[in-house]
Structure formats: structure tokens, C-alpha cells
Amino acid sequence: MHSHQVIDGTHLCFSDRCGTTARVAAQHRRQTATGPQDPKGRYAMDDVTIRPAAGRTTKPAPAASFTGTVLQDSLATPEAPSRTSATLVTFTPGARTNWHHHKTRQVLVATHGTGMVQVKGKPPRWLRAGDVAVVPPGIVHWHGAIAGQLFAHISFVETDGPDNTTWLEPVEEAEYRSVAVAPEG
Known part of the structure; x- marks a missing residue:
């Protein structure tokens, strides 16, 4: 299956057939899922705090x-x-x-x-x-x-x-x- 999506105005392909675009999409999914860490190692995303189990x-x-x-x-x-x-x-x-x-x-x-x-x-x-x-x-x-x-x-x-x-x-x-x-x- 060849799947496409537009995120923040960028056309992304979620298929290995699209090479670089698929890697960018995968990176976007990882970044969205975790967000930047705060000094305590927690992830904050849109006012949601995620406390990793490892912490x-x-x-x-x-x-x-x-x-x-x-x-x-x-x-x-x-x-x-x-x-x-x-x-x-x-x-x-x-x-x-x-x-x-x-x-x-x-x-x-x-x-x-x-x-x-x-x-x-x-x-x-x-x-x-x-x-x-x-x-x-x-x-x-x-x-x-x-x-x-x-x-x-x-x-x-x-x-x-x-x-x-x-x-x-x-x-x-x-x-x-x-x-x-x-x-x-």
C-alpha cells in the first residue's frame, strides 16, 4: 500500500518506495510521539507531560x-x-x-x-x-x-x-x- 499524508503543508509518503520522504515522515512520527525532553527527562508536548517508565x-x-x-x-x-x-x-x-x-x-x-x-x-x-x-x-x-x-x-x-x-x-x-x-x- 502506498500511503501519503500532508503534515504542516509538507507532502509526506509513508512507504519505503519514497526513500528520503519516508525517513522524514518516520522522524516526524518519532518527534511527535516524544517531543523534547525537559531537564527532568520528561517529555512535554502541547501541555502534556509524559514521564517515561525508565525514570x-x-x-x-x-x-x-x-x-x-x-x-x-x-x-x-x-x-x-x-x-x-x-x-x-x-x-x-x-x-x-x-x-x-x-x-x-x-x-x-x-x-x-x-x-x-x-x-x-x-x-x-x-x-x-x-x-x-x-x-x-x-x-x-x-x-x-x-x-x-x-x-x-x-x-x-x-x-x-x-x-x-x-x-x-x-x-x-x-x-x-x-x-x-x-x-x-
């Missing part, structure tokens, strides 16, 4: 608030006027949060594996890649991986100051084992 630091989650090995990557921190933070959280098999609640709602977007979220006094709900859980403010809950599988989600929380999350006791091991088996299907 993030993965940190262990605080052991006082989690059971098992849990890793966190901060994706976005609140920058006025926004109050939203986003964190990629990866749970090793059997890892989970303590019981906790937030002053504002929490949105969990499952990205890998099978995990669960459980509200105190209710049965657990399964989370698979692509599922979204919305936890209202003040609801005591926990979330994490099922036994035998990695699980990852992105947590979105609107912060209401530094103490937005109240951490409670760990989920009892017997309670976790009774519910953390892979769902059928």
Missing part, C-alpha cells in the same frame, strides 16, 4: 501496612489544582494490604493477574485485568493478590492532606486463606 523508581510498600512483598511505583502526585495521586501497586502471590479506609474514594484499576478486594463483613470481590473497583470514602477494606498469582493494579486516590489513609490491623492469615483461592472461570 520511575519502584519502592517496597511500607511493611507496617502490608503483608507479603508489595512494590509501588508512583505514577502521578497531586499538583494543584488536582488532588489525585496514582500508584501502580504490584502484589506477589499472597501479598495484600492491611484493613484500611480513605477520607476520599479510591479507584482500583486491575492491570495484571487476579486479585481481590474485600469490604469488612462482606464476601470478597474478584478483580481481573481490566476490572475497576470503586471504594467509597470511609469504607474499611483490603485488597491484594490471591494465593499463587501475581496481581497488579493502579490505585487512584484524591488526597485530602497527608493522612488520607487510615491503616488498621493486618488481615488475619486464616481469614485470608479461607477466601484467597482462584475463582473458577
Whole structure:
């Protein structure tokens, strides 16, 4: 297929048959996709900031608030006027949060594996890649991986100051084992 496009008044061909023009078009696509880097190594393009994955630091989650090995990557921190933070959280098999609640709602977007979220006094709900859980403010809950599988989600929380999350006791091991088996299907 021989494809042509006009970009900024320049006729470009997106076919190897056009030689130099195709190379210019490829360079334009790369430049448009990344833009110039700022001093922090981020890409800014039309007021959009792209933070490359290679620039993030993965940190262990605080052991006082989690059971098992849990890793966190901060994706976005609140920058006025926004109050939203986003964190990629990866749970090793059997890892989970303590019981906790937030002053504002929490949105969990499952990205890998099978995990669960459980509200105190209710049965657990399964989370698979692509599922979204919305936890209202003040609801005591926990979330994490099922036994035998990695699980990852992105947590979105609107912060209401530094103490937005109240951490409670760990989920009892017997309670976790009774519910953390892979769902059928």
C-alpha cells in the first residue's frame, strides 16, 4: 500500500518506495510521539507531560501496612489544582494490604493477574485485568493478590492532606486463606 499524508503543508509518503520522504515522515512520527525532553527527562508536548517508565523508581510498600512483598511505583502526585495521586501497586502471590479506609474514594484499576478486594463483613470481590473497583470514602477494606498469582493494579486516590489513609490491623492469615483461592472461570 502506498500511503501519503500532508503534515504542516509538507507532502509526506509513508512507504519505503519514497526513500528520503519516508525517513522524514518516520522522524516526524518519532518527534511527535516524544517531543523534547525537559531537564527532568520528561517529555512535554502541547501541555502534556509524559514521564517515561525508565525514570520511575519502584519502592517496597511500607511493611507496617502490608503483608507479603508489595512494590509501588508512583505514577502521578497531586499538583494543584488536582488532588489525585496514582500508584501502580504490584502484589506477589499472597501479598495484600492491611484493613484500611480513605477520607476520599479510591479507584482500583486491575492491570495484571487476579486479585481481590474485600469490604469488612462482606464476601470478597474478584478483580481481573481490566476490572475497576470503586471504594467509597470511609469504607474499611483490603485488597491484594490471591494465593499463587501475581496481581497488579493502579490505585487512584484524591488526597485530602497527608493522612488520607487510615491503616488498621493486618488481615488475619486464616481469614485470608479461607477466601484467597482462584475463582473458577
